[in-house]
Amino acid sequence: MADYKLKELLKDVPYQVLCGEDGTTVTEIVNDSRKAREGVVFVCIKGAVADGHKYIPDVLKKNVSAIIVEDEVDLKAYGTDADGVTFIKTDDTRIAMARMAAVYYGNPSSKLKMIGVTGTKGKTTTTYMVKAILEQAGYKVGLIGTIETLIGSEQIPSANTTPESLTLQGYLARMVKAGCQVVVMEVSSQALMLHRVEGIEFDIGVFTNISADHIGPGEHSSFDDYMECKSRLFRMCRTGIFNGDDIHLGRILEGHTCSVETFGFKETDNLYAENGKLIYHPGYLGTSFDVKGELNFHVVTDIPGRFSVYNALCAIAICRHFDVKEEDYLKALKDVRVKGRVEMVKVSDDFILLIDYAHNAMALSSILTTLREYHPGRLVCVFGCGGNRARSRRYEMGEVSGRMADFTIITSDNPRYENPEAIMDDIEVGMKKTTGKYIRIADRKEAIAYAIHHGKPGDIIVLAGKGHEDYQEINGKKYPMDERVLIRDILAEDEKSKRV
Template sequence: MTLSQLLSPLADCELHGQGVPEISGVTCDSRGVAPGSLFFALRGTSFDGHNYVAAAVEAGAAAVVLEDPSFAPATIPWVRVPDGRAAMAAISAEFYGNPTAGLPLVGITGTNGKTTTTYLLEGILTAAGLPPAVLGTISYRFGDTSIEASHTTPESTELQAAFRTLDNAGARAFVMEVSSHALEQKRVDGCHFDVGVFTNLTRDHLDYHKTMESYLDSKLRLFRELLRTAPVKPQRRAAVNMDDEYGARVAAAAVCPVITYGVDFAGDVRAANVTSSVSGISGTLVTPAGEIPFESRLLGKFNLSNILAAAAAGIALDLPLEAIKTGIEQHATVPGRMERVDNSHGVTLLVDYAHTGDALENVLSTLQELKTGRIITVFGCGGDRDPGKRPIMGSIAARMSDIAIVTSDNPRTEDPFAILDQVRAGIVPLRLCEFSPDQIDAGGVEKGFTMLENRREAIRLAVRLARPGDIVLLAGKGHEDYQIIGRTKHHFDDREEARQAFAELLP
């Protein structure tokens, strides 16, 4: 496409320089510039892309989009825009042919539940004859096509390229997790949403957003800006969890019709006659389109909320109730979300991504309802992230487990022992006994906690302690197959470590 064609969606831009260059690619990374590329100079928190304009020109860029004209190149055309990120989103969508304009797109945002809800909705859409591509924390995938997820929601240049690839692979709908960072940084502004889903809002990412109000404002962009009625998508809708304390504010901010849902709230979509056990959840879905019984192998109240979120999105898309039922019932598990690690020792070992206080409390509440023995929890808190949640998570884990083993998550550039001390600060007021790892390992401890920085050894300790009937929860990393120490990513998978730990036990 020519540069002038790509600029057509922009309402406010200034084109300078001679010629109408053909554009062969779009990027905001000067290292990714190839001859014919359009380079976007963006201001970031750590780097300013304007400083890389010269490098982009040297690499063969055909044109540059920037905010500060003092960095304008002298030898190639350049475009001045008031908002580089908004311009990049619009131009990237145009470059890749607006792949979300012609297919249904559901965006799911919230602190917890996004990934499980995408998997459920994937099953529902498939049952309805609209097999979707899913873009989320774990991967961007459709059929045999899989693109590794660099972020929950990537930069708009990567995102629109992924949409085009997945569309070409045969996807008939899109389901995506929409992070607060992506909304704040306008990575999804070129997307044409049909439905926006709000799952919940609890403390997370305050290292970036600073306050819960700022965090909420980022989420609200999806509902008050990106779901506005437009000719390309004239019947947009929102699905909002009214059990959450912020649900009413999200519903009030939405610029489109809202479908409410809730486990406790009597919303448009709800569940009746619910029973829950170690085998899963069953009940009756009550919706504006009618009622239908369902069974699910997922566990816990928080997963019932995820089921209702997916069902509400299905109703928002006018999908048949039978397809909603089928999608829910065929869904078995999500990688790293209450994922079982099978063993021959009579122990229920679960790996879960819970890395916020709310998520950890939800998981442990479910396990308390289902337990027949003790709950042994292994967890840690990531470095270079919000330190305020560390004592909160420590208190929850120690209070709701029989034995809590505090260990490292991804310490990154922080001192892992300093992180452990901050977690301990939340446990001390509970007046629980702290034991050394050796004391715990010797047996006889039924209630208390210990600190063991090495995550591999912490997992092995938990497995050695577990008796038939006990539940072991490995929380925080879930599907991740790495551990970041310093700035280096090392291979590490809780599921692999647990299997190895069981293999080391005496028969």
């Protein structure tokens, strides 16, 4: 990237020069003290674990050009190390960093059609549906979300649903360079709270739904705070597309500055669904419905569950703002797959096996309720819980599976620094509050093999918790473990044993 005068990067940021010159030249913006080096501007960010202000003495030793702070600082305390370094004070360094990053990368969002999707559930699936539809219609689409960032053929695994602003603006700049015309991205409540998307004006903002989640230490202080953060997106977009059936819609709309459209199951919505049906035959689950209102056609999608109607309808509501033909919708929605989101994996003509990311009680209840609506012979749930997380989650998930599944296989997830057997003990506490039948198999591959080998005609088996993850975290190390690979290996081993 080109060098900038600091004041050029700060053109959209209210600031005060504490010492030095805002005309100094900077080569890069960083907020990680380990990346500090000569010529950069270091932004002091207060995170959940560390406060960048504490690292000022370290970065001064690396000859940085400038430092951005929001706290009062005693410049004399740094002695001669601060000589020649520009100190800038602003009210909120997160907002400053996001706006500086946008300028540094050439305001890439202004060169793209930006679609931001927020909500408790449905963000990931909806973004993949939008990408599939628009690409079917001939657009080049970038994607940013929980699973990955996609820039052309490049796939970048995600650490956060919505990246930090420096990373995000860098991705958008690369998408412009790669020839992308549209970006569809998940916008988390944390990203809105922490100003990661500050400086982006979204062409379309989308609200899927909201329910109590992400409330607690390090996240949101209350459900009201959670809703308020979600609602911020609709003061940052031109067009807002909303789930008209969500009971909290009025609260989300408070203070909006965008035009408003709705989707749902009511005739008063701009787009609404009728004749929703669950499709179930040996080895297959799907959904169909009629789109009504401002568009009119019949849709079939291979993603099961009534929530898939909402996700697909939402994607259609977004894509109708682009040049998309009816056949583009139909083909894309029939073919789209989302890794780890009610993802069907073919193992038998007699029963169905799915992989899903459900990793808390609410999500597990949702997926089991969805699958129960297909009236399986048995509903079998294979799951574990992560280590070094609240033990209450284990009791709750055990109770949910015991109450809602016909048979549960308790296994290991990401034990981290805990003993897998101790985690399974906690899950079992919840299970024993129910009459549900279960077995414990600590090794996840063995647990999956047991589910496959004991599958009965009409069963639906769900492997819950890992979803798109391709690793297992044990004692601080991530070991390769992709459930799709495990299934392939199990089936290959079965085939080999038949030939022996």
